[in-house]
Amino acid sequence: MKRRHFLGLLGAAGVTLGSGAVATAASSADIKGLPNAGGVLFDATRCIGCRKCESACNQVNSLPAPAKPFDDLTVLDTKRRTDAKTYTIVNKYVPQASKPPVFRKIQCNHCIDPACASACFVAAFKKMETGAVVYDESVCVGCRYCMVACPFNIPAYEYDKAFTPRVMKCTLCHPRILEGKLPGCVEACPKEALTYGKRRELLNLAWDRIGANPGLYVEHVYGEREMGGTSWLTIAPKPSLAALDMNEGLGTASAPELTSGALAAVPAVAGIWPVLLTGLYAITKRKDKIAETEKQQAVAAAIAKASADAQAKLSEELAKAEVANKRRIEVEVQKALEAAATAAAAEGEDS
Amino acid sequence: MSTENAKSGSLFTPWNIVAGLILAAGIVVTIMRFTMGLGSVTNLTDNNPWGIWIGFDLLCGVALAAGGYTTSAACYIFGFKRFHGAVRPAILTAFLGYAMVVFALNYDVGRPWRLVYPIFYQQGTTSILFEVGLCVFIYLTVLFLEYLPAALEWKRGFDKYRGILVKMTMGLTILGVILSTLHQSSLGALYLIAPSKLHPLWYTAYLPVMFFMSSMFAGLSMVIFEGTISHKHFHHKMDAEYNGGYEDLQLAFAKAAAWIMAGYLAMKIFGLSMDNRWQYLGTGYGVWWLVEVFGFVAMPCYCYAVAYRDRNLKLARIAAPWTVLGIVLNRFNISLVAFNWQLPSVDRYFPSFGEIVISLFVVTIGVLIFRFIVTRMPIFYVHPAYKDSSH
Ligand code: SF4
Ligand code: SF4
Numbered sequence: 001m002k003r004r005h006f007l008g009l010l011g012a013a014g015v016t017l018g019s020g021a022v023a024t025a026a027s028s029a030d031i032k033g034l035p036n037a038g039g040v041l042f043d044a045t046r047c048i049g050c051r052k053c054e055s056a057c058n059q060v061n062s063l064p065a066p067a068k069p070f071d072d073l074t075v076l077d078t079k080r081r082t083d084a085k086t087y088t089i090v091n092k093y094v095p096q097a098s099k100p101p102v103f104r105k106i107q108c109n110h111c112i113d114p115a116c117a118s119a120c121f122v123a124a125f126k127k128m129e130t131g132a133v134v135y136d137e138s139v140c141v142g143c144r145y146c147m148v149a150c151p152f153n154i155p156a157y158e159y160d161k162a163f164t165p166r167v168m169k170c171t172l173c174h175p176r177i178l179e180g181k182l183p184g185c186v187e188a189c190p191k192e193a194l195t196y197g198k199r200r201e202l203l204n205l206a207w208d209r210i211g212a213n214p215g216l217y218v219e220h221v222y223g224e225r226e227m228g229g230t231s232w233l234t235i236a237p238k239p240s241l242a243a244l245d246m247n248e249g250l251g252t253a254s255a256p257e258l259t260s261g262a263l264a265a266v267p268a269v270a271g272i273w274p275v276l277l278t279g280l281y282a283i284t285k286r287k288d289k290i291a292e293t294e295k296q297q298a299v300a301a302a303i304a305k306a307s308a309d310a311q312a313k314l315s316e317e318l319a320k321a322e323v324a325n326k327r328r329i330e331v332e333v334q335k336a337l338e339a340a341a342t343a344a345a346a347e348g349e350d351s
Numbered sequence: 352m353s354t355e356n357a358k359s360g361s362l363f364t365p366w367n368i369v370a371g372l373i374l375a376a377g378i379v380v381t382i383m384r385f386t387m388g389l390g391s392v393t394n395l396t397d398n399n400p401w402g403i404w405i406g407f408d409l410l411c412g413v414a415l416a417a418g419g420y421t422t423s424a425a426c427y428i429f430g431f432k433r434f435h436g437a438v439r440p441a442i443l444t445a446f447l448g449y450a451m452v453v454f455a456l457n458y459d460v461g462r463p464w465r466l467v468y469p470i471f472y473q474q475g476t477t478s479i480l481f482e483v484g485l486c487v488f489i490y491l492t493v494l495f496l497e498y499l500p501a502a503l504e505w506k507r508g509f510d511k512y513r514g515i516l517v518k519m520t521m522g523l524t525i526l527g528v529i530l531s532t533l534h535q536s537s538l539g540a541l542y543l544i545a546p547s548k549l550h551p552l553w554y555t556a557y558l559p560v561m562f563f564m565s566s567m568f569a570g571l572s573m574v575i576f577e578g579t580i581s582h583k584h585f586h587h588k589m590d591a592e593y594n595g596g597y598e599d600l601q602l603a604f605a606k607a608a609a610w611i612m613a614g615y616l617a618m619k620i621f622g623l624s625m626d627n628r629w630q631y632l633g634t635g636y637g638v639w640w641l642v643e644v645f646g647f648v649a650m651p652c653y654c655y656a657v658a659y660r661d662r663n664l665k666l667a668r669i670a671a672p673w674t675v676l677g678i679v680l681n682r683f684n685i686s687l688v689a690f691n692w693q694l695p696s697v698d699r700y701f702p703s704f705g706e707i708v709i710s711l712f713v714v715t716i717g718v719l720i721f722r723f724i725v726t727r728m729p730i731f732y733v734h735p736a737y738k739d740s741s742h
């Protein structure tokens with residue numbers, strides 16, 4: 001409870017700043033994308049919150065039955081998100097107390113440059129020609145970085161499976177589209193709140209509706225540029241997108257743009273570091289070597305000096321020795337002479 | 352004070368009892384995790400796919416194992432030969448640290464037997480996580496090779512291989528620095544992809560540089576900290592070379608850490624101004640950010656500087672664990688506290704008992720292996736047979 005309190009405190013303080021999300025420097029809104037990629041337009045002004053789309057999704061994807069049946073609309077009273085058993089959900093919002101509630105359908109937005117795909121280290125996600133972002137469970141390691149990366153909090157994980165946990169998310173009914181069918185939810189919607197088509201045409205349709213009904217819509221096609229653009233587009237009634245929990249602060253930079261700088265640094269580091277470090281090592285080594293040579297020279301000089309000293313001492317000794325020797329010889333000679341003299345004298349006496 | 356059972360002669364020292372309890376609990380949770388799935392032991396949710404097994408085991412583990420590349424670079428590349436005695440303990444700590452990180456990852460990912468897929472089967476080259484994985488994998492190998500001579504000296508009879516490895520020292524050291532630069536910074540870059548989820552005070556384009564810089568002083572501080580602890584417990588294993596350079600090294604590392612931390616602080620302030628995030632400082636998160644930056648970077652940095660100036664070892668030994676705590680706090684803030692900050696508090700994450708048990712379990716195993724190795728192999732001393740070796 002204490003932690004909740006602490007986080008709540010931080011959160012409360014943060015909320016006063018408004019959404020406050022980071023809009024990273026918007027580069028050009030150049031949305032490439034596949035020219036013929038499909039997508040879906042969701043019009044919140046038409047949605048009545050009947051949950052038929054949820055039910056159809058559950059059926060076509062053979063997902064497990066929910067705790068409460070799909071015709072139980074009290075489910076709408078709690079805010080939900082997609083989970084491991086639910087690819088799509090409809091939430092109810094009451095932006096203005098005096099007006100009827102507004103519903104918003106939530107599922108994978110099938111980004112043009114998907115964060116999930118950019119984040120996956122085994123490339124388990126692929127953006128297809130149909131516009132769908134599909135997932136390949138046969139390579140997934142289950143690191144869940146895709147879930148960290150997705151700006152819309154869409155992918156869910158099968159935390160309760162021990163051996164074959166998968167990431168779960170809407171596939172835009174990619175297999176059905178390939179068969180020429182509509183996505184399950186689009187087909188089931190009784191109010192034409194969902195329209196499937198080419199993304200380019202959907203954008204025109206969205207702006208036409210906004211233009212034709214002045215004052216009804218927020219003048220923003222959500223997904224036109226968010227995080228580099230998405231294949232699934234949403235338009236919603238006034239007063240605001242934020243009132244429907246749509247994050248308007250996502251910025252237009254796609255996920256790859258956010259990380260390209262860091263990735264580009266790899267070859268630079270791998271290229272420059274070895275040169276720099278070897279250079280540094282060479283300098284250290286050279287310093288060591290110079291120090292070593294200097295040491296050797298010093299030693300040599302010391303030895304030389306010592307031997308010079310010794311030489312000098314030796315010759316001095318020798319000289320001294322010479323003197324001593326001379327004296328000794330002199331003494332000897334003297335002695336000999338004296339001896340000879342004495343002998344001569346003795347001879348004289350004898351004769 | 353020593354808890355070495357070789358000395359006390361009893362297995363039932365307090366530390367051994369605690370370690371035993373953690374191991375027992377860890378084994379129970381391990382069995383649950385691998386038979387009933389992640390959901391049975393963790394508080395992870397679809398909104399919070401990463402918990403403390405990433406925030407602590409991976410992010411802190413890698414940062415705190417940075418002592419390996421910093422020490423060996425200081426000794427071999429920058430030529431501080433007098434720190435030679437510290438290289439082996441630092442390399443061993445780093446090797447075990449990374450081994451434990453990889454071990455812990457097996458708990459966190461959904462299908463651990465596929466952990467080699469991104470390297471050998473299908474490469475997601477656009478992913479920062481791919482870069483992290485590849486570098487950690489290669490670096491673990493490098494650290495193993497750097498550690499190996501100690502094991503070979505212990506078992507004897509492998510002088511030929513030992514000789515080859517010793518000749519590779521320089522190359523391995525340079526490779527280690529490159530790989531560390533890459534993956535230390537990439538761990539920060541992991542969060543670049545989620546600007547809408549990480550609080551603006553922590554989200555900055557400088558995240559990779561900040562992670563790299565902080566890994567340097569984390570590594571230096573760990574060497575000081577760990578040296579102090581080892582001194583208490585393994586003093587009888589240390590030779591004159593290790594002991595001789597030891598105080599010198601602690602002060603030199605204190606100085607280096609003070610400089611890098613000062614640079615890191617400057618970068619934090621610079622980043623704040625560049626992104627113009629000053630207004631957030633008045634909020635609850637702002638206060639928390641200030642606690643992290645001033646309480647756990649600026650203050651220990653100042654202590655390090657004073658410790659160096661006054662040659663005050665005691666102060667340096669206080670600043671070291673303090674800095675380490677600061678690193679843990681920073682990694683927790685980025686991966687847990689400031690992550691998903693806009694979600695209502697009921698949707699926020701707090702680790703489960705099982706998650707905490709496994710994190711403790713992993714650390715305990717690391718410490719036990721460390722103790723096993725340093726009491727047997729020539730880590731804190733030069734093997735008598737290799738006295739003249741420069742390795
Ligand atoms: S909405 Fe999320 S899961 Fe869907 S494509 Fe975009 S990033 Fe991926
Ligand atoms: S959980 Fe699976 S799909 Fe998601 S990033 Fe990891 S490996 Fe890729």
Ligand code: SF4
Pocket residue numbers: 046047048049050051052053054090103105188189190191192193194
């Ligand atoms: S089926 Fe159509 S009207 Fe009904 S909840 Fe879904 S989108 Fe709204």
